[in-house]
Amino acid sequence: MWEPLLRLKAALGPEAELVVVGGAVRDELLGRPHADWDLATKLLPRAVMARAQAAGLRAIPTGLQHGTVTVLLEDRPVEITTFRSDGDYLDGRHPDSVRLGVTLNEDLSRRDFTINAMALPVGGGDLVDPFGGQRDLESRIIRAVGAPLQRFAEDGLRTLRACRFAAQLGFDVEVATLEAISERLAVARKVSVERVCTEFTKLLCGAEPHRGLDLLARTGLLDLWLPELRPMLGCGQNRHHRFDVWTHTLETARLVPAEPGLRWAALLHDVGKPGARALGPDGEIHFHDHERQSLEIAARILGRLKVAQALQKDVLALVRHHGAHPLAEWSDAACRRFLRRLSEDGLDLARWAAFRLADQRAKGMDLAARELDHAAILSRLEALAAASPPLSVKALALDGAALMRLAGRGGGPWLGELQRQLLEAVVEEPALNAPEALAELAKQKLMAGGF
Known part of the structure; x- marks a missing residue:
């Protein structure tokens, strides 16, 4: 446990019952790295502030009405919240009131999933786990605390968090919890697009993004926020692809490095294919002009979700150039012109190549030949780029x-x-x-x- 927490416990006194709660407990038990330490205490917030300041610590009243004080430990902000219970969630996102001074078990009972409803006493002591979170961690299960319909009726963001945790942890969602998501879409609709965007990005950057994306599609959350993606499901492709468009998309997201621009591009690079699908006179399925259509749809989606401008630019550059396939017979000048196009879009060769390789692998066919072809053209492009040709x-x-x-x-x-x-x-x-x-x-x- 982080050493400064022990000094904080000493400052607050033994009667504070200081505990680590939430995701930090989950990640400690899983052996996963984490950035935040969220704490809870029996003390009321003004007592927390007074004792922390008396010990020479900086304490900031960041949310006294909700029982929260932020203390700086080695210049790192740590939130300390008084044990509390929540009132009614009238807006489908936030409680209209909170009641301080409850027991730790009551505090844990208001949390979303059992794996997030555990507490570790600072300085040592038994894990506090009234809802079987450790058991669910061992079983790799995401389960709502109490009745899932009630949990999701309180806060619509929890439906998306279930899918996000599945993607990050590689866990399954327990059956009743999963079924309840589809029944609470009206509550989920109340979540702001900014929060939706944040959750989507975390989901996409998880260890198993395909798992989370599949849950979005199965529960109806995909239709709620990304309806343009629904036609990709079951959209068959041609003989160069093993999978339909949606499954290929999930595979690309799984294979590309876990970085926001690459993962968002993986999700959206073929979104225009269903609209471009046509049967040619040769009897083959074609997707002519799907790159342009994908770019237009991707731009619309990213704008609607209020994705940061720098990230939008990055994603759209990857989508714009994902269909480029430099050939062995290209001249050096043609290769340099290609490098110039990438440069004009702010896209470096390494990131384009990482995306292209994942896209090629996700076709599920002729993998050895595709990888040899990719390695050969990349080696040539890298050699030309190393000569620092004028590209602007x-x-x-x-x-x-x-x-x-x-x-x-x-x-x-x-x-x-x-x-x-x-x-x-x-x-x-x-x-x-x-x-x-x-x-x-x-x-x-x-x-x-x-x-």
Whole structure:
């Protein structure tokens, strides 16, 4: 246990009954790393503040109305909440009142799942586990505390948290708990999109995202927040794929590195396929233009969920380029043009390659051949990128000021067009990107007119 907690216990006194609660207990028992220590105590919040301050600790009244005080331990904020029970949840998210001064068991009874309803006394002592959370940890089960319909009626976010924990921990959701999710979709609908987005990202970045995504689809939560994804289920593909579009998506999410941009892109990269699906004259199923349709739908979904702009840009770049398949017969210039397109979208080669490999593996067919092909083209692209070819106007040997002096005229649209043409030329032949050679080329283009 973290050493500063023992000093905090000494500051609050033995009568405080200071315990670690929530996810920290769960993760300690599982041997998983965790960042937060949430504490609970018998003391009322003003007593917590007074005793902490008397011991020289900084205490902040972050939520006195809910019994919460934040204490800084080695500059790390730790929340301490007085044992409490909750009133009615009229808005489907928050209790309209809380009652302080209850027992620890009463406090634990208000929590969502048994694996989150345990407490560890700070400094040692027996695990407090009135609802069988340790047993469910050992059985790898997510089970609601008490009646699941009541738990989900109180807070609609809990339905999504069940799926998220399944993805993070690789656990199953207990049958009655799972069935109750579908009956509480109206409550789940009240959750803000910001919280939904946070939970989705945590789910996607879990150890088994496919497990959580499958639960979203089975319970109706997918239709609630991502209805555009429903047509992917059962959407058959062609002979190059073993799986339907949805199963391929789950496989891609499972195989790609656990990083938000890559996982969101895995979820959305083929969302346009059902709308693009067509049977060609050759009798084959085709998905022409699905990349563009996927990009449009992905942009709409990410905007609706208020995903951070930087993450949106990253995801859309991956979706935009996921269908690119550089071939062995490409010229070096064609490969450099491809690298330039990635660069213009802020997408580095390594991340594109990681996504492409997962996408290829998730097709479930010809894996050895696909991996050999991927390794060969990646090796070639890496070698070309290592030579630092000019991929943007900023990399030209002559900047805008030099080109204006060369032309003897001020800036304007002509300058951008000249720079674009020069960049095209040096991408084709990097040796041209030297001051003298580039100046000569610029003179030729200016003399040819059109600027």
